[in-house]
Amino acid sequence: MNKPWIMTQAWRDVVFLHWPISVQSLKPFIPQELQIDLFEGQAWIGIVPFVADWTRPRFLFPVPFTRKYYELNVRTYVRHKGRPGVFFFSLDANSLLAVKAASIGGFLPYRHAQMKWIKHKDRRLFISEYENGDSSENFRLGFTPTAGTLKASNHELWLTERYYLWTKPKDVLWRVDIEHTPWQLQNVHIEIMENSLARYLTEDLSTQPLKHFSAYKRVRFFPPIAEKQQTDRF
Template sequence: MKKTWIMTQEWHHVLFLHWPVSPEKVRTYIPAELEMDLYNHQAWIGVVFFQVKGNRPRFIPPLPGFKSYLELNVRTYVTYKGKKGVYFFSLDANHPFVVELANLGGFLPYRNAKISFKKHKKTFSLYSKYERPNESILTTFKPNAKPLESTRLNTWLTERYCLWTKTKGRLFRVEITHTPWKLQNVNGLVYENTMAPYLKENFSMKRPIAHYSTMKKARFYPPILEK
């Protein structure tokens, strides 16, 4: 049976920052039904930023005031019955009404945060702050013009086409489709990073693996209750 997508959006100026962490630090914070997906025996934390544009449900044009916002998410990588995907610790957006709608029923951990994103010549600056608890990140970066050749690691980190979330004791899967990523390397610095302090792993002081992509159009499908 062919599945029908229910929502679409474009992701612009996508920045991936990744750090390896001890699996033991992560296991406590993901649902017991999910297995951790490890690379070289390490769990990975991804901090991913993008600007949402063209956000809309199927058959409905973008609604004024809801079609564009900034988002920063913190995630790790998991499997369920052999299927690979993503588990989100948090999804921060700078649009309170988008956060309120996304939080209906407690389905996804969206939070209202202050996020700014600016460009000066060819260099971008990103600052995000969520106040309860204090989680923030400040970085400047410049993408390299030359496209990056795919490697096993950057494919493993970025080519993920479903997410899981658990609400009211039930595990759901949401599938996403888009074309494969065209990544670029990034030159930059992370000046401040207090994201995911509950993991009690000082990954913020380490240099991340960083990738950038100009734009990606994605489609989302109805949630599926896992059995």
């Protein structure tokens, strides 16, 4: 990266859950400058819960009340000017301070949710409850990672090795570059007990997803970059 990073964070107990989804379902929610990325002709949606830890700006100590919190994001995969990255539909977190900081000016679609993360021996239970007026989105996941790392397939690399994210608050498309070492993926046993996320996408997410786990990843974020206008789409 040409510019110095501005924030670092550790991601712990990351679970990747992925479902195939139609391009037509995604289209209305993706900025027109972005191209929906496909793997062998198929679009994908991801739900990713994890623990965010040791959050701190460059040269500063961890910020009180945001050092450690839980996060749950709903995302899909896009490209812009040849770069493959991520577009987020929502990012839920149980730290109100982190949500307010990350969503200033509508920069990222962070939402404050009630969350629990319970660990008993090797099994974890993750619970998220988001309410906004008459609407709610809930997610309950039990999972147990298995020992040993995987030799990632091309598809697994395509789903997880993403080093750019885009967001479009108001009328400007912004890119944020992310830096970390390659994921060390593991198999994971899961039980989805409740999932009412992203119902606006009108596709069934009750089927068994592709699932992966990673225990730890240290990441760095770089200053947002305003992208120039581009008319190519899909």
